[in-house]
Amino acid sequence: MTIVAHLLMALGGLIAVLAGVGLLRFDTNYARFHAAGKASPVAFLVTALGASTQLGWGGTARLAIAAVAMVLTLPVGVHLLFRAVHRTTAGDHLAADDLASAERAARY
Amino acid sequence: MRRPRTIRDLTMVTALAATWVGLWGSFSAANVLGGLVLAVLVSGLGVGTSGRGGIRPIPLMRLLWRVLLDLVTSTLSVAVEIATPTDRTEEAIVAVPLPVESRQHFLLLIVAITLTPGTAVVDADPDTGTLYLHLLHVDRRMAVETHVHELARLARAALPTDAERSIA
Numbered sequence: 399m400t401i402v403a404h405l406l407m408a409l410g411g412l413i414a415v416l417a418g419v420g421l422l423r424f425d426t427n428y429a430r431f432h433a434a435g436k437a438s439p440v441a442f443l444v445t446a447l448g449a450s451t452q453l454g455w456g457g458t459a460r461l462a463i464a465a466v467a468m469v470l471t472l473p474v475g476v477h478l479l480f481r482a483v484h485r486t487t488a489g490d491h492l493a494a495d496d497l498a499s500a501e502r503a504a505r506y
Numbered sequence: 507m508r509r510p511r512t513i514r515d516l517t518m519v520t521a522l523a524a525t526w527v528g529l530w531g532s533f534s535a536a537n538v539l540g541g542l543v544l545a546v547l548v549s550g551l552g553v554g555t556s557g558r559g560g561i562r563p564i565p566l567m568r569l570l571w572r573v574l575l576d577l578v579t580s581t582l583s584v585a586v587e588i589a590t591p592t593d594r595t596e597e598a599i600v601a602v603p604l605p606v607e608s609r610q611h612f613l614l615l616i617v618a619i620t621l622t623p624g625t626a627v628v629d630a631d632p633d634t635g636t637l638y639l640h641l642l643h644v645d646r647r648m649a650v651e652t653h654v655h656e657l658a659r660l661a662r663a664a665l666p667t668d669a670e671r672s673i674a
Binding site: 457493498 | 525527528529530531532533577578581584585587588589593595596597598599600601616617619620621622624626627628629631636638640642644
């Protein structure tokens, strides 16, 4: 059981590191949000799963509540970041932008 | 006057009390009692939004399981994208129209879609029922659209609205 816990916690750490590398490697704002903003709940879930096998009932309950709160609230923040970037920067690198054309159409 | 929904209220009280006990971190009589008293008070006073419609537990588990699977597969694909030296990302923002009856579950869908790496909701138009999704790989557009409709179908099955329940 200890080995499983260690492996899971190491895996969670690895996901977080990969997200950090993604922040440096991707060159657009959107892609960076994909790497950093959304790998973090996964990294947290995996790490918490590993930790919960060692923490007993009380610790597991707290981790579960933290996980639910994070999973429910983080997408809202990420969505706002996406929208803020879309409103303030030109999306020249996008292969298609249905939102920009819909907004242009709504203006006329 | 709200309609009495015994099972629904009981579930609510149990969930609230369980959260309270979990936050204290120990399963003692005082915690359980305190949690129950608070839960009855909170739900009795009508704090928070009154939810409409019901919850079907088994379809809800199916939806959660699906989101969990998505989380794993899409994290893997983004991890591979980061770890391999070639950059195959081709970003796009695409419009995905939703069926009318899915709009009850707009928020649930937005959370589920944004949670998985590789797709994110940039904007949502509740009037036309359109989601504007940002994709990391535009060549997966068709797969993503099918996937969003699948999620919408699961959400409708898990959380039926009052109207749908009276039909069923």
